[in-house]
Amino acid sequence: MEAEARPKIIGARVQRVEDPRLLAGQGAFIDDLNLPGTLHVAFARSDHAHARIVDIDSADAARMPGVVAVFAAADIEGLMQPIRATSRMADYHATELPVLARDKVRYVGESVVAVVAENRYLAEDAVERIVITYQALGNAIDPVAMAEPGSPLLHEDAGTNVIVSRTFMRGDVDEAMASAPIRVGDTFRMHRKTPTAMENRGYLAAYDQGRRSLTLHSTSQIPGIVRDALVEMLDLPGNRLRVVAPDVGGGFGGKGALYPEEVLVCIVARQLGRPVKWLSDRLEDLMTTNQAFDEIVEAELACDDEGHILGLRAEVIGDVGAYSIYPWTAAIEPVQVVSFMPGPYRVPSYWARARAVATSKTPTGAYRGVGRPISTFVMERLMDMAAAKLSLDPLEMRRRNMVRAEEFPYKSASGIVWDRAGFMECLDGVAAAADYQALRQQQAQARAAGRWVGIGLASYAELTGLGSRIAVAPGMPVNTGTESATIRIDSTGAVTAYFGIASHGQGLETTLAQVIAEELGVRVEDVAVIHGDSAVVAHGTGTFASRSTVLAGGAAIMSARAVREKVLEAASHLLEADVGDIDAANGRVFVKGTDRGLSFRELARGVYSEMGRLPKDVREGIELEATRMYDPYFGTTSPASHLAMVEIDPETYQVTIQRYVVAEDCGRVINPLIADGQVHGGVAQGIGAALMEEVVHDEAGQILTASLMDYVVPTAAEIPSMEVIHLETELPDNIGGFRGMGEGGTIGAPAALANAITDALAPLGININVLPITPERLFRLISKQQE
Amino acid sequence: MIRLTVNGVAYEREVEPRLLLADFLRHDLGLTGTHVGCEQGVCGACTVILNGNSVRSCLCFAVQADGCEIETVEGLGSVDNLNPLQKAFQEHHALQCGFCTPGMLMTGVDLLRKYPLATDAEIREGLSGNLCRCTGYEHVVQAIRSVVAAEAENGG
Numbered sequence: 001m002e003a004e005a006r007p008k009i010i011g012a013r014v015q016r017v018e019d020p021r022l023l024a025g026q027g028a029f030i031d032d033l034n035l036p037g038t039l040h041v042a043f044a045r046s047d048h049a050h051a052r053i054v055d056i057d058s059a060d061a062a063r064m065p066g067v068v069a070v071f072a073a074a075d076i077e078g079l080m081q082p083i084r085a086t087s088r089m090a091d092y093h094a095t096e097l098p099v100l101a102r103d104k105v106r107y108v109g110e111s112v113v114a115v116v117a118e119n120r121y122l123a124e125d126a127v128e129r130i131v132i133t134y135q136a137l138g139n140a141i142d143p144v145a146m147a148e149p150g151s152p153l154l155h156e157d158a159g160t161n162v163i164v165s166r167t168f169m170r171g172d173v174d175e176a177m178a179s180a181p182i183r184v185g186d187t188f189r190m191h192r193k194t195p196t197a198m199e200n201r202g203y204l205a206a207y208d209q210g211r212r213s214l215t216l217h218s219t220s221q222i223p224g225i226v227r228d229a230l231v232e233m234l235d236l237p238g239n240r241l242r243v244v245a246p247d248v249g250g251g252f253g254g255k256g257a258l259y260p261e262e263v264l265v266c267i268v269a270r271q272l273g274r275p276v277k278w279l280s281d282r283l284e285d286l287m288t289t290n291q292a293f294d295e296i297v298e299a300e301l302a303c304d305d306e307g308h309i310l311g312l313r314a315e316v317i318g319d320v321g322a323y324s325i326y327p328w329t330a331a332i333e334p335v336q337v338v339s340f341m342p343g344p345y346r347v348p349s350y351w352a353r354a355r356a357v358a359t360s361k362t363p364t365g366a367y368r369g370v371g372r373p374i375s376t377f378v379m380e381r382l383m384d385m386a387a388a389k390l391s392l393d394p395l396e397m398r399r400r401n402m403v404r405a406e407e408f409p410y411k412s413a414s415g416i417v418w419d420r421a422g423f424m425e426c427l428d429g430v431a432a433a434a435d436y437q438a439l440r441q442q443q444a445q446a447r448a449a450g451r452w453v454g455i456g457l458a459s460y461a462e463l464t465g466l467g468s469r470i471a472v473a474p475g476m477p478v479n480t481g482t483e484s485a486t487i488r489i490d491s492t493g494a495v496t497a498y499f500g501i502a503s504h505g506q507g508l509e510t511t512l513a514q515v516i517a518e519e520l521g522v523r524v525e526d527v528a529v530i531h532g533d534s535a536v537v538a539h540g541t542g543t544f545a546s547r548s549t550v551l552a553g554g555a556a557i558m559s560a561r562a563v564r565e566k567v568l569e570a571a572s573h574l575l576e577a578d579v580g581d582i583d584a585a586n587g588r589v590f591v592k593g594t595d596r597g598l599s600f601r602e603l604a605r606g607v608y609s610e611m612g613r614l615p616k617d618v619r620e621g622i623e624l625e626a627t628r629m630y631d632p633y634f635g636t637t638s639p640a641s642h643l644a645m646v647e648i649d650p651e652t653y654q655v656t657i658q659r660y661v662v663a664e665d666c667g668r669v670i671n672p673l674i675a676d677g678q679v680h681g682g683v684a685q686g687i688g689a690a691l692m693e694e695v696v697h698d699e700a701g702q703i704l705t706a707s708l709m710d711y712v713v714p715t716a717a718e719i720p721s722m723e724v725i726h727l728e729t730e731l732p733d734n735i736g737g738f739r740g741m742g743e744g745g746t747i748g749a750p751a752a753l754a755n756a757i758t759d760a761l762a763p764l765g766i767n768i769n770v771l772p773i774t775p776e777r778l779f780r781l782i783s784k785q786q787e
Numbered sequence: 788m789i790r791l792t793v794n795g796v797a798y799e800r801e802v803e804p805r806l807l808l809a810d811f812l813r814h815d816l817g818l819t820g821t822h823v824g825c826e827q828g829v830c831g832a833c834t835v836i837l838n839g840n841s842v843r844s845c846l847c848f849a850v851q852a853d854g855c856e857i858e859t860v861e862g863l864g865s866v867d868n869l870n871p872l873q874k875a876f877q878e879h880h881a882l883q884c885g886f887c888t889p890g891m892l893m894t895g896v897d898l899l900r901k902y903p904l905a906t907d908a909e910i911r912e913g914l915s916g917n918l919c920r921c922t923g924y925e926h927v928v929q930a931i932r933s934v935v936a937a938e939a940e941n942g943g
Contacts, residue, residue: 015877015878015880016877016880018885019876019877019882019885020866020867020869020877021866022882022885022888023860023864023869023873023876023877023882023885023888023892024820024860024861024863024864024865024866024869024873025818025819025820025821025859025860025861025863025889026820026866027820027885027886029819029822029886031813031819031822031823032813032819121803121805121806195920196920197884197886197920198822198824198830198832198884198886198887198918198919198920198921199822199824199884199886200824247884247885248884249822249884249885249886249887250883250884250886250920250921252920281825281826282824282825282826282827282830504884505883505884505885505921506883507880507883673879673880673926674880676880676925676926677880677883677921677922677923677925677926679923680922680923680924680925680926681883681920681921681922681923682923683923684920684922684923684924685920707825707827707829708825708827708829708830708918709827709829713918713920715911715914715915715916715917715918715924716910716911716912716914716915716917716919716924716927716928717911717912717914717915719911719923719924719925721907721925721928722923722925745923
C-alpha cells in the first residue's frame with residue numbers, strides 16, 4: 001500500500017473507544033471503586049460565612065456507632081505541611097489553603113471537622129452530633145466594600161482584601177478618550193456561577209503500610225499537579241505517592257485544583273492504615289467546588305466616526321471568594337479578564353486594572369473559559385453600543401476593527417501575541433452560514449409585527465495550548481507548558497501510549513489514538529491510551545486550559561515518529577530490505593510494492609522473543625519505545641464568531657433561541673464528531689451563564705442556591721439545535737496543526753446572547769449589562785422602561 | 788427482607804429502611820452503572836425503570852421496590868453487544884464524560900417505548916429531566932431521533 005492510499009485517520013469521524021464501557025454501565029468512576037475495609041468521611045461544615053471558631057465539641061460524635069475517628073484542624077497539624085499558592089506576580093498576597101478550618105471560617109461550607117466511619121450513613125449521623133460554637137465576625141461579602149481600605153480583613157496576615165492587583169497599559173488612553181468623537185461605556189456585571197459537573201468530586205486514598213506508599217484516586221483534572229503538591233505536604237517521595245484519576249464525570253475547571261478534602265483523605269488513610277473515601281454530595285458541590293467568574297467591570301470604548309477603535313479602558317473587580325486556590329491563585333480569573341478584553345481587535349490605546357478581592361464566599365477557580373466569557377461579554381457589548389451610536393451594522397463594526405490576515409503575528413493591546421488564525425474567516429463564515437442579511441430581513445418583519453426578535457454577534461480570540469513561555473496563571477511557579485508521550489510496542493505487538501493529561505469527557509483516549517495510529521501506521525483499535533495516572537509519566541499536569549490535544553497531541557506525533565523509525569529499522573532486518581523501501585500501515589510493516597510484510601505482532605516477536613533473528617548490536621539498539629516532550633512555547637491562537645437569534649416572550653419574558661451558529665478555528669480537526677461535541681457543550685454552558693445559572697448569597701453570606709432546583713442549569717428543552725463550522729487554518733511552527741478548543745463555546749455564548757437580547761429590545765432602548773439575564777431581570781428592566 | 792427482580796435476576800436482601808434504591812443497586816448488588824448525581828431528584832443520572840416507568844432511584848427507598856421489576860443500564864446491552872440505543876449514542880457521539888449517560892439511556896428507553904417522538908421538540912421535552920453538562924444535548928437528540936427513524940423503517 002502506498003502512503004497516499006493509506007486511510008486518513010486524523011480528520012475521520014472515528015467512534016470513541018471510551019464509549020462501550022460508559023454505555024454499558026461499566027465505567028470506573030470514583031464511587032465505583034471499592035477497596036476492602038474502606039472507611040467513609042463526612043464533614044461538619046461551617047454554617048457561618050465569616051466567624052471565629054470558639055469551640056468544637058465532637059465527644060458525642062466520636063461515641064456514635066461505626067465511628068472510627070474524628071479530626072479537627074488541631075488533630076492534623078503535625079501530619080502535613082501547609083500549602084499556599086505562590087506567584088512571582090507583584091501585588092499578590094497568597095493565602096493558606098486550610099484542610100480543616102483553624103481558628104476562623106471564611107465561607108459557608110468550609111470543612112471544619114471530619115468524621116471517619118464505617119459507612120457514609122453512619123458518618124453523617126455522627127456529624128449531626130458535632131457542636132461547633134462560632135463568634136460571628138461581621139459580613140464580608142460585598143467585593144466593592146471589601147476592596148476599600150479599613151474594611152474587615154478576611155485574612156489578617158495578608159493585610160488587605162485586595163489580594164491581586166494588576167494593571168495593563170498601551171499608549172495614552174486618556175488622550176484617545178478625550179479626543180474621540182464616539183464614546184460608549186457602562187458598568188457590567190456577571191454574576192457568580194459554578195461548574196456543576198454531573199459527577200461530584202470524590203477521593204479515595206489507600207496507604208500501603210508494607211511499602212509505605214500512598215495511592216490517591218481522585219476526580220481530578222490535574223493528577224500530576226496534585227501528586228507534586230502532596231509530595232511536599234506529606235513528605236513522601238514521588239515514587240511512593242501515586243495519584244490516579246479514573247473515569248471522571250466532567251470537570252469544566254471545577255476539578256482542576258487541589259482541594260482540602262483530597263489532602264484530608266490521604267492524611268487519614270496514612271494515619272489509620274485503612275482506605276478512606278469521601279464523596280461530595282450535590283449540596284457540598286454547590287457550596288465548596290471552586291466557583292466561576294463573579295465580576296464587576298466598568299468599561300469604556302472610544303472610536304472615530306467611522307467606527308475604528310481608538311481606545312479602551314476597563315476597571316475590573318473580581319470577587320474571588322475566601323482563598324487563593326492551588327496552584328492557579330486568585331489571579332487566574334480577574335487578570336485574564338483584562339488580558340483578553342481587547343479581543344480580536346486592533347486597540348491602539350488601552351488601560352485596564354484588575355483587582356481580586358477576597359470575600360467570605362466559596363473560592364473561585366478556573367472555570368471553563370476563564371476570564372474570557374466576561375471580557376468577551378463586555379467588549380462585544382461595547383462594540384454593539386458603538387455600532388448603534390454610529391448607525392453601523394454590528395457585522396461591519398467588527399470587520400472594520402478585526403485584526404486582518406496580513407497583520408499576524410499581531411501583538412494585542414494587553415501584550416498577547418495573536419499568531420495566524422482565521423479571525424475574519426470566522427466572522428465571515430458565521431455570517432454566511434447563518435445568511436445574516438436574510439436573518440436581518442426576518443427580524444425587520446418580526447419587529448414590524450411587534451415581536452421582540454434580535455440578532456447578536458460575538459467574536460473573540462483566545463490563547464490555548466499554552467507552552468512554557470506563558471504561565472496559565474500569572475507568575476505561577478508550576479510549568480504547564482510541556483507534555484510528554486511515551487509510546488511502547490510490547491512483545492505482543494500491542495501499542496500502549498502513556499500521557500500526563502487526564503481526559504474527563506474530552507475523548508482523548510480516541511483522539512490521541514487517532515494521532516498515534518496515523519503516525520505509526522496502526523489501527524485506532526490497536527492503541528491503548530493510558531492517562532490520568534501520575535505513575536506512568538515523569539512529569540505531567542493534567543487536562544485544563546484547552547491544552548491536551550495541542551500538547552499531548554504534539555508529543556504523540558513526535559514520539560510516534562520516533563517509534564516508527566525503530567519499527568522500520570527492525571523490519572528492514574527482519575524482511576531483509578532497505579529501510580527506505582519499507583512502510584507501515586494498518587498494523588503491518590511491508591516492503592513497498594510487494595506482498596512481503598509482517599504484522600506488528602510478528603515484528604515484535606522477531607524483535608523481542610525470537611532468539612537469533614536480530615544481531616546483538618541491532619537488538620540492543622532497538623527498543624520499540626520512545627518518549628518525547630512537546631512544548632508549543634507560546635501556544636496557539638483560537639478564534640471564533642458566534643451568532644444567536646432570539647425571541648423574547650412578552651408575557652413570560654422567556655428567551656427562546658431560534659438560531660445558534662458558531663464558526664471556529666481549531667486548526668486541524670482530529671475528529672469532527674468530538675470537535676462538534678466540544679462546541680455544543682461549551683455553548684450550552686455559555687447559554688446557562690447568559691440566561692439562568694447564578695449562585696446567590698444572602699447578605700450574611702449564606703448560599704441560597706444549594707440544590708439543583710435553585711441553581712438552574714439548562715436542560716435539553718432550553719438548548720437549541722446548533723450549527724457549527726470548523727475553519728482549519730494552518731498554523732505556523734506547530735507540529736500537529738491543532739489549536740485548543742475545549743472552552744470556546746462558553747466564551748462566545750454569553751456575549752452573543754446579551755447582544756441578541758439587547759437587539760431584540762432596541763425599540764425600548766434597553767442595554768443588557770447584567771448576566772445572567774433571567775426572565776425576572778428582563779421583566780424588571782422592561783417594566784421600568786415601559787413606565 | 789425485600790424481594791425484587793433486577794434485569795431479570797431475582798434478589799432477596801435484608802436492607803435498612805433508610806437505604807436508597809440507588810445505593811442498594813450500587814452497593815448491595817454491585818450494579819454501579821446507575822449513577823448518583825444529586826440525591827435531590829433533579830439531575831436524572833440515577834434514572835432506572837421500575838415496573839415499566841422511569842424513576843429516580845435516589846428518591847426511592849430500597850424497601851419501596853419490594854416486589855418490583857427494575858431495569859438498569861446493565862440490562863440494556865453489554866460492551867460487546869450494545870443495544871440499538873446504546874449503539875446510536877456511540878455513532879452520534881451522544882456522550883462525553885458518560886456520567887449522565889446511564890440515566891439518559893434509561894429515560895431514552897422509556898420514551899422510545901411510550902411515545903411517537905415525532906418531533907425533536909418532543910424528544911427534548913422528554914429528556915428535560917436528565918441533565919448533561921458535556922454534550923449540549925444536540926447529539927443525544929440526534930441519537931434518539933436515529934433510533935426512532937430506524938424503528939419506523941423496520942415497521943416499528
